[in-house]
Amino acid sequence: MTETAPQSTAAPLEAHPPAAPAHAPAEGAARRPAPGRRPRKSAPPGAAAPGGAGLRPAHQVLERLFQLYPKMFGARFLPLKLGVFQDILALHPDEFKKEDLKTALGLHARSTRYLEAVASGEKRHDLNAVPVDDVAPEHVHHAIMEVFRRRQARSKEDLRPWLRTRLVKAIEASGLTREQYGERVPTSDPLAQAALDEAFAELGEQVAKAEALRRAYAASGRSVEAFAEMYGLEPAAVRAVLGPVTLA
Secondary structure, three states: HHHOOOOOOOOOOOOOOOOOOOOOOOOOHHHHHHHOOOOOOOOOOEEEEHHHOOOOOHHHHHHHHHHHOHHHHHOOOOEEOHHHHHHHHHHHOOOOOEEEEEHHHHHHOOHHHHHHHHHHHOOOOOOOEEEEEEEOHHHHHHHHHHHHHHHHOOOOOOOEEEEEEEEHHHHHOOOOOOHHHHHHHOOOOOOHHHHHHHHHHHHHHHHHHHHHHHHHHHHHOOHHHHHHHOOOOOOHHHHHHOOOOOOO
């Protein structure tokens, strides 16, 4: 299973309290009764149908995955390891149909909560919530862009500063040069390209300031504490900048 950025514009699955399956149908989603029919008595808010009755197959699978692996499909989502589809089938050969499981995991991976976990740069985890691998930079990037688009669609506030900050962190964490990052994350989207240009420009400014601070420190002949006091800086901040900072 990969975290390729979803192309679907379907509404993401909403978060639910830990006491309920993470992908249970949202409250208030019941259909209106047809004319001439008596409305059915609805279950109390938050009550799940016995045994997942009434849920679509994919949501029944997600409910079962929540029961089996609450650390991965519960209140908090974590990036899943590659090959988790095969892992689940191998561990539960008689419980899940392949197509239903594939559809369910697709819904899970397209949910905003899951994309936010990928965008955060957290490691991939196995079914027991043990971190195993890094998420590829391109998957982190695409998740950040998709989360931004979804948030911006619901907000009147300009969220591009948030986007730039997240991209800066992702680029730094990747350890890639601009050329390498562009090869891993090619884009023809003007918005995505503009956001990348702004992120790299900010990184360039940070590197230039760090290099100027290093030169000033080397020329000062002072201790870190004395140098920081001279420039009105915190010693810890100076030590952080004096570490290796590179950007090709």
